[in-house]
Amino acid sequence: MSEYENILLERSGRVGTITLNRPKALNALNFGLMQDVVSAATELDNDPDIGAIVITGSERAFAAGADIKEMSEKTYMDMYLGNWFRGWDTLAAVRTPVIAAVAGHALGGGCELALLCDFIIAADTAKFGQPEIKLGVIPGIGGSQRLTRAVGKANAMEMILTGRTIGAEEAERAGLVARVVPAGELLDEARSTAETIASMSAPVAMLGKELVNAAFETTLDSGIRFERRVFHSVFALEDQKEGMAAFIEKRKPDFKHR
Numbered sequence: 001m002s003e004y005e006n007i008l009l010e011r012s013g014r015v016g017t018i019t020l021n022r023p024k025a026l027n028a029l030n031f032g033l034m035q036d037v038v039s040a041a042t043e044l045d046n047d048p049d050i051g052a053i054v055i056t057g058s059e060r061a062f063a064a065g066a067d068i069k070e071m072s073e074k075t076y077m078d079m080y081l082g083n084w085f086r087g088w089d090t091l092a093a094v095r096t097p098v099i100a101a102v103a104g105h106a107l108g109g110g111c112e113l114a115l116l117c118d119f120i121i122a123a124d125t126a127k128f129g130q131p132e133i134k135l136g137v138i139p140g141i142g143g144s145q146r147l148t149r150a151v152g153k154a155n156a157m158e159m160i161l162t163g164r165t166i167g168a169e170e171a172e173r174a175g176l177v178a179r180v181v182p183a184g185e186l187l188d189e190a191r192s193t194a195e196t197i198a199s200m201s202a203p204v205a206m207l208g209k210e211l212v213n214a215a216f217e218t219t220l221d222s223g224i225r226f227e228r229r230v231f232h233s234v235f236a237l238e239d240q241k242e243g244m245a246a247f248i249e250k251r252k253p254d255f256k257h258r
């Protein structure tokens with residue numbers, strides 16, 4: 001099992017699951033939890049036997065935000081010189097696909113953590129919000145940028161300026177989550193989706209992730225040029241030969257992840 005204090009880390013087949021585990025604080029994201037998540041995700045990312053990662057919380061809370069008690073007395077210099085939340089950028093840079101499986105509260109930094117995963121599968125109990133404004137602060141783990149890209153200006157503005165929480169159905173309509181499932185099926189659904197991804201060629205899945213992320217950072221023309229170069233480059237992979245041969249021979253491909 002896990003050698004981490006604030007999370008559980010499990011491996012099953014080619015899927016790694018990170019479960020946030022500070023139940024008394026509704027998985028509030030303190031410094032230790034951030035370090036544990038980042039280090040476990042990096043460990044999984046470096047493991048050639050892992051092809052997808054699931055990050056989840058509890059039934060009650062995915063995460064209720066950054067740890068307010070840890071931050072409340074901090075000064076500007078503490079935040080600036082400590083480069084507070086910098087660790088989360090390392091998680092965003094993980095190349096292995098990451099699914100957030102969200103039940104219960106995903107608020108503030110919790111919503112932002114879900115958003116920095118590649119996509120979200122939500123339980124029907126999930127609640128998303130950016131309530132920082134009620135604390136006299138603003139989102140600090142990418143929410144103002146990633147939420148806006150996910151749900152558009154009007155929805156993001158309303159959520160960030162009023163602190164209004166939205167339920168799973170509304171989050172699905174807004175494009176924040178890929179799919180809503182009954183709460184009791186969340187982990188199974190997330191893991192089976194992760195297994196599907198992990199059964200594909202790992203380098204191809206990584207390249208697909210990189211390409212979709214590029215769509216948020218570049219022009220259409222540059223993005224399409226980048227896609228074309230990457231598309232050409234996958235013909236250097238054994239997995240491309242295997243995938244296409246398997247189709248023609250009417251059998252399942254046996255990807256070697258190279």
Ligand code: CAA
Nearest residue numbers: 024025026028064065066067068069108109131139140141
């Ligand atoms: N930080 C620290 N502790 C937290 C926490 C947080 N973000 N959220 C919950 N907790 C703690 C509570 O203090 C409480 O601890 P005690 O039992 O020691 O008092 C415990 O978790 C259980 O919480 P509640 O009793 O409040 O549970 P509830 O069911 O009544 O309410 C809730 C649940 C609506 C999620 C409520 O806890 C809440 O509003 N939490 C704060 C949400 C929030 O404002 N998040 C944004 C944080 S700032 C941020 O995230 C900045 C950023 O951009 C990164």
